[in-house]
Amino acid sequence: MQSLKINIEGDFWDSHMYMNRLYIWTYKGSVKVINWEKFIDYICDLYPEHKLPILCAFSRGDLLYNKVFESIFQDVDIKKLITEKFEKLTNIDLTFNEKFLNNFLEGKEVNNPFKFLPIDIDFCNREIYCIIDNAFEKIGINSTGKRPIKAKPIKIWDSQIFSLKISKRGECALSGGEDGLYEYDINQREYYEDIFPKEDKNLRQLSSRHSLFSTWNFASIFSSSNVDKSYMAVYGWENVTQSITRYGQEFDIRVSKRKLESILSEEQIFGNSENKLCWSGGDKIYQAVNNHIDVVNFYQYNVTDEIDKNNIFSKSRSIELKPWKGNIINGGVAFFGCIVECENALVVLLSNNEFENIPGEITKWRIFPKSKRYQNHLHVIKEDKLTIHSFNQDYFVDQKIKNLGMIYNKKETDVRY
Numbered sequence: 001m002q003s004l005k006i007n008i009e010g011d012f013w014d015s016h017m018y019m020n021r022l023y024i025w026t027y028k029g030s031v032k033v034i035n036w037e038k039f040i041d042y043i044c045d046l047y048p049e050h051k052l053p054i055l056c057a058f059s060r061g062d063l064l065y066n067k068v069f070e071s072i073f074q075d076v077d078i079k080k081l082i083t084e085k086f087e088k089l090t091n092i093d094l095t096f097n098e099k100f101l102n103n104f105l106e107g108k109e110v111n112n113p114f115k116f117l118p119i120d121i122d123f124c125n126r127e128i129y130c131i132i133d134n135a136f137e138k139i140g141i142n143s144t145g146k147r148p149i150k151a152k153p154i155k156i157w158d159s160q161i162f163s164l165k166i167s168k169r170g171e172c173a174l175s176g177g178e179d180g181l182y183e184y185d186i187n188q189r190e191y192y193e194d195i196f197p198k199e200d201k202n203l204r205q206l207s208s209r210h211s212l213f214s215t216w217n218f219a220s221i222f223s224s225s226n227v228d229k230s231y232m233a234v235y236g237w238e239n240v241t242q243s244i245t246r247y248g249q250e251f252d253i254r255v256s257k258r259k260l261e262s263i264l265s266e267e268q269i270f271g272n273s274e275n276k277l278c279w280s281g282g283d284k285i286y287q288a289v290n291n292h293i294d295v296v297n298f299y300q301y302n303v304t305d306e307i308d309k310n311n312i313f314s315k316s317r318s319i320e321l322k323p324w325k326g327n328i329i330n331g332g333v334a335f336f337g338c339i340v341e342c343e344n345a346l347v348v349l350l351s352n353n354e355f356e357n358i359p360g361e362i363t364k365w366r367i368f369p370k371s372k373r374y375q376n377h378l379h380v381i382k383e384d385k386l387t388i389h390s391f392n393q394d395y396f397v398d399q400k401i402k403n404l405g406m407i408y409n410k411k412e413t414d415v416r417y
Contacts, residue, residue, distance in 0.1 A: 001083060002090045003348070003356055003378070003389040004057045006043075010098030012386050014364055017374040018123040018141075021106060021148075024386065025117060032098075033106040033148035042104070043094065052082075053089045057390035061376035064395040065408055073396060086392050107146040113139050113153055122166045124186050129172065131161045136174065136184075156184070157203060163213035168370050171258075173221045175211035181223045181233065182206065206233045207263055215280050215333070216370075218300035219258050222280035226329075230266045230278035232285070234312070235259060236301055270294055270316050281333025281369055282406030285313070288328035293319045293340065293349075295403070317403070319349060325357075334367040335375050336391035337405040341365070346380065351394045351405035358389070369406060 013025040022034040040059040044051045056063050063069070064082075073079045102109070119131040128149070129138045139153040161182075163175040170186040185202040206221065210228040214221055219235040235258045242255050267273050270287050278287045280298070287294045297314035321328075326343025333339070337350040346358040346365060358380060366379040378389040399408045 001086060001352075001354075001393040003391045004053070004086065004089055005094065005390070006058060006388045007093075007095040008098065008101060008386045008388070009095065009384060010101075010386065011384070012363075012381050013117050014121060015366060015379045015381065015386055016121055016123065017368055017371060017377060017379075019126075020373075023128075025112060026098075027117075029112050029117070030109050031112055031149060032101065032109050034101060035104045035106050039101070039104045047089075047092060050085070050089050050092065053086045053392075056395075057086070057089070057376065057392055058388065059373065061374055061390070062372050064392075069395070079396060083396070107142070107148045110147060110149055113149055113151065119161070120163050122164055122172070124166045124170055124172075129164060129166060129186075131164055131174075134158060134160050136161050136164070162211075165213075165215055166370075167216045167219075173214040173216065173223075175214045175223060177212065178210055180205055180208040181211040181214060181221065183221065183233075206260070207231065213279075213330075217280050217282060217285070217298050220298070220300060222278070222285060224277065224279050226277055229275050230287075232264050232269065232280075232298075234261045234264055236261050269296060269313055277328055277331070279331035279333065282335075284333050284338070284404075284406060286331055286333070286338060287316075288331070288340075289318075291321050293321065293328075293338070295319065295338075319404075321347065332365075332367050333406055334369050334378070334391075335406050335408050336378075336394040339365070339367060339378065348378065348389075348391065349404050350391065351397045351402045353403065354393070356391075375408075 011027045013027050016023045020037050022036045024032040024034065026032065037059065040054065044054050047054065114130050114132050114137060116132040121128060121130050127138045127140050135155055136157040136159065137153040137155050140150040142148055142150060159176060159179065161174050161176050164172055166172045166186065172184040172186055174182040174184060176182060182203060182205050188202050207223065209231060210225045211223040212225050214223045219237065221233040224230045237256050238259045239254055240257050241252050243250055243252055266278050266287060269285060274287065274289050276288045278285065280286065283297050285296050285298055294316040296316045299312045301312065325345050325347060328340055328342055330341035331339060337348050340347040340349060346362055348356045350356065360382055363381045363383065368374045368377055376390050376392060378391065380387045380389060394405060
């Protein structure tokens with residue numbers, strides 16, 4: 001099944017989906033905030049006979065994962081009918097220009113509130129977290145009014161950071177290149193004060209080893225490097241009693257607290273010393289080796305689990321890539337599959353063991369695995385357009401046995417995003 005696409009013609013720097021809004025940073029130094037629901041409703045009105053696949057593909061990526069549909073898909077005829085609806089939509093050209101998109105603006109187009117165009121961005125608790133040159137900052141967003149983004153950012157930290165990733169619980173992994181891997185607790189939980197002293201602004205260094213970008217594997221953090229070995233900060237959970245004071249009275253509460261167990265290198269994870277680019281997401285970790293990719297499964301143990309903590313990775317298995325695609329320079333993991341950025345193409349290895357090549361020179365790409373409604377999106381920015389790809393084959397894949405892509409678990413993905 002081919003991906004479905006919406007093309008938005010224009011000169012764009014970055015994009016992000018958050019709370020039913022599409023945020024687009026332009027090269028001219030502005031931010032467009034698009035009411036995504038209104039935009040998709042407009043497309044549904046244009047093609048009413050394709051409303052179901054349009055909604056499931058671009059607005060409600062969670063719908064067909066529902067347990068009710070899981071039982072319905074066991075009917076071969078129904079599965080075939082829904083698949084045909086998606087395939088028919090691939091023949092329709094959904095291309096719009098930047099000027100037309102202004103019809104769906106939230107408030108008005110605003111100037112980029114940060115001093116420079118963002119190096120990386122993520123959202124949490126109705127705030128935009130942004131890395132710019134030598135600074136880590138945040139800024140609030142408005143749900144109503146003419147200005148969708150507040151006027152002044154707040155500086156969190158003066159440092160050179162290359163990548164940020166925020167977990168569903170509000171912990172932020174920060175990759176600082178030669179300065180290593182850091183973690184910042186956005187929610188500033190009181191029961192973290194023994195780990196993050198207040199004077200340190202809830203920030204601590206997990207490793208001094210090189211970190212180019214990092215991703216979340218449940219409670220653990222995987223740090224990728226292109227000059228040194230990649231590694232994983234492996235966390236477990238423990239139940240602790242924490243004393244807190246409220247309204248002058250002291251209370252004891254039981255909380256589940258993340259506990260750093262170890263820092264494991266890619267050599268310990270994959271059983272080799274290749275020192276190649278690695279990346280991860282959810283229950284999967286990938287390693288690029290020449291013209292193939294090795295993949296292992298990761299098991300995040302919980303408070304009550306009684307397992308061998310030295311045996312939390314599966315045996316590796318390999319996936320071949322064609323040599324013409326060139327060296328692998330980046331990667332990511334979504335529910336629909338594994339994204340591999342090569343020198344000559346962006347390759348999507350799909351969860352149904354098929355693949356899709358996105359050729360051409362790419363400026364930036366994004367996936368949204370912690371999203372509830374847009375986890376099937378892949379945003380690809382090229383010189384003249386933003387293409388929003390929607391991959392929908394994963395609805396029909398047995399989540400327990402798939403080799404590519406993260407396993408979809410409703411409890412894990414049930415977040416407001």
